[in-house]
Amino acid sequence: MLDLIQLGIFVALVTVGFFAGSIVERRHYASIRARERAYADVLAFMVRFPPDRVSAQHAFLVHGTVVISSDYFKTFIAALRNLFGGRMRAYESLMERARREALLRLKAEARRRGAKLVVCVRFETTTIATGWAPSMEVFAYGTALIPAGVEAPASGRSRLLGDGYARYGQGAS
Amino acid sequence: MIVSNLELIPGRRILAHYGIVQGSTVRAKHVGKDIFAGLKNIVGGELRGYTELMQEAREEAIARMVAEAESVGANAVLNVRFATTSIAVGAAEILAYGSAVKLDEA
Numbered sequence: 001m002l003d004l005i006q007l008g009i010f011v012a013l014v015t016v017g018f019f020a021g022s023i024v025e026r027r028h029y030a031s032i033r034a035r036e037r038a039y040a041d042v043l044a045f046m047v048r049f050p051p052d053r054v055s056a057q058h059a060f061l062v063h064g065t066v067v068i069s070s071d072y073f074k075t076f077i078a079a080l081r082n083l084f085g086g087r088m089r090a091y092e093s094l095m096e097r098a099r100r101e102a103l104l105r106l107k108a109e110a111r112r113r114g115a116k117l118v119v120c121v122r123f124e125t126t127t128i129a130t131g132w133a134p135s136m137e138v139f140a141y142g143t144a145l146i147p148a149g150v151e152a153p154a155s156g157r158s159r160l161l162g163d164g165y166a167r168y169g170q171g172a173s
Numbered sequence: 174m175i176v177s178n179l180e181l182i183p184g185r186r187i188l189a190h191y192g193i194v195q196g197s198t199v200r201a202k203h204v205g206k207d208i209f210a211g212l213k214n215i216v217g218g219e220l221r222g223y224t225e226l227m228q229e230a231r232e233e234a235i236a237r238m239v240a241e242a243e244s245v246g247a248n249a250v251l252n253v254r255f256a257t258t259s260i261a262v263g264a265a266e267i268l269a270y271g272s273a274v275k276l277d278e279a
Contacts, residue, residue: 013215016215016216017215017216017217020215020216020217021216021217021218024216024217024218025217025218028218028219048179048180049179049180049181050179050183052183053181053183054183054184055183055184056183056184056185057182057183057184059175059177059179059182059183060175060176060177061176061177061178061235061253063231065224065227065228065231066219066224067219067220067221067223067224067226067227068217068218068219068220069210069213069214069217069218069219069220070214070217071214071215071216071217071218072214072215072217074217094217101219119179120177120178120179122178122254124255124256124257126257126259126265127259128220128223128259128265129262132214133210133211133214135210135214135220135223137223137224137227137257139227139231139255139257141178141253141255142178143177143178143179145183148184
């Protein structure tokens, strides 16, 4: 009897996880796509050096972080998958959402502080919890650059890259 | 104080190097947040309480690193890197480290 109740609770949790989890995931993806379009003008690159190393620029660290948790259904599917090996699609989408979210938050901070270019972007992933409730933190950080004198644009931009650089600048729209 | 993970700041010259500066903090999870996170685990998604916790911890680590840089007379920390380690279940160390340097005036 007790075993039956336990099994019932387990099945209920996995079912709730399946329905609520897929709603959460769909909403999150919709929100990510909408914000990725909205922040399309904030450029983020992995390059170690800025495109223009000569002109004076304001540089500051920006970061974005998100702690994301798996749902019971994903954990259950992953546990099954663990028996046979192979791709864990349930966790792949989870990690992808977390990475895109962290990058979006980095871009949001950059824009809030007036920058439209972020270079040297790095990701760092940490496991917060494992077991039946695995959760991960994804942290993105990089250096935001604002060309000096963007308050008075139109002249005195990069000597090296000329007008091409204007695309990164705040002055250009 | 300029904090950046670049190796140089465009248009600025490095006048002096002061070596590595670091700041770290060890944070534990809050029981209330933990219970809420336990419930949230059923449906999945973001654990906002933990996101805020990690955010605060990183800012604290950066602040301590900057304080150390100021104490040696630097005006910038370059090449900043982060590292996170779980020390025990529910406790994590967040470390920020970088090179303290003196830059010329812009």
